[in-house]
Amino acid sequence: MDGDGLTVVGASLAGLRAVEAARKAGYPGRVTLIGAEEHLPYDRPPLSKQFLGAAEPADPVFRDERALRDELGVELRLGQAATAIDTRARAIGLDGSEVPYEALVIATGASARTVPGFERLEGACTLRTLDDARQVRRALDAGARTVVIGAGFIGSEVASSARARGLPVTLVEAAPVPLARSVGSEMGKLLAELHVQAGTDLRLGVGVAGLDGDGAVRGVILTDGTKVAADLVVVGIGASPGTGWLQDSGIDLDTRDGGVLCDSTLATSVPGVYAAGDVCHWVSELFGRRLRLEHWTSAAEQGALAARNALAPETAKAYDTVPYFWSDWYDSRIQFVGEPAADEITVVDHQWEAGKLLALYRTGDRLTGALTVNRPALVMKFRRMIADRTSWSRAVEFGREKTKP
């Protein structure tokens, strides 16, 4: 590769892993990391967990600036959003300047969706960035009555953090069951019990008609006409891939959510351009279809692989690890491996008094997913079994053996 080197757009988890992997692979050329946020790359999972607790939060930054610039030799362009790309000239447009590339990794992640009226009201937040988390934390420090819109993983964690401080929380979810997309409706219904047990006021099957307030938020008006008073409203209704800057670039984007379409090696439709992390739809050979995940582990793994593949396309490898995510609710660690769409889900072990759950997911005659609560060692065994295409009967037998009282 010539002097234009590797450029990575998006300075978060996938982007950081990309530049680290390039150096680890011995790449000696120029490496540039472009990020829209002013912050150094930082870790997002703590933002809805420890960062919102009563204790002084730890700094979520992964590496300090000296380590990035001097040890890794990365040219940092922080606080500068990529606004355009010229794939023929191989150059990224920033406001007022251009960064050339020979190989490019797109790692622009996703940004939080909001509800109408949200922008005008103080105390109405999303939770995607460090700045968002600081705003939520300040409100919790002040003892806010909180309404969380959306009982997905981030919304559920915000509710957990507020309840851990003993604050009142209402969690509103438009679907009849939370988390149907992530773990299936049956298991979503089971996990919802954790909210109820912890004293969160869970409102299922009701939408949000609007936010009430004048300058500052005063509450949330639900579609059934009820108004729930609040000093803090956190909107957690999902995120959209950060690809506004790629419109009309010639890089194929998904027609539904605008994510970047990649093959199994994370290559986009344009030579030299790869994508990784929350922004990326890739072809999973294991599951035989395209997936886009918003999971820490896949963003980290894909960032590293995208850089290696971009620097050595002739030996590019497929990304084919089993999806994995975790989420912390109250005192429970929820973990899921594999794919939630299944022919059958079997609850192998369910002891809420002991805070434990194991459910297995079958597609055809194979194990394709596993959900656990407070069983961290076990879930990783099932991750390996899914990768090994283990039969359903063997997986259930193993699960029963391991959870025997």
Ligand SMILES: Cc1cc2nc3c(=O)[nH]c(=O)nc-3n(C[C@H](O)[C@H](O)[C@H](O)COP(=O)(O)OP(=O)(O)OC[C@H]3O[C@@H](n4cnc5c(N)ncnc54)[C@H](O)[C@@H]3O)c2cc1C
């Ligand atoms: C609060 C929170 C809690 C989470 N908890 C968990 C968890 O418990 N378990 C789990 O598995 N996952 C969790 N996740 C998900 C995980 O953090 C994400 O999957 C991961 O951060 C994705 O990394 P990424 O680098 O692909 O994208 P992102 O982290 O979204 O980063 C993308 C970066 O690109 C930048 N960017 C966007 N557009 C441009 C542009 N045009 N030019 C330059 N830069 C741009 C953005 O500013 C951002 O900094 C959580 C996420 C959040 C927000």
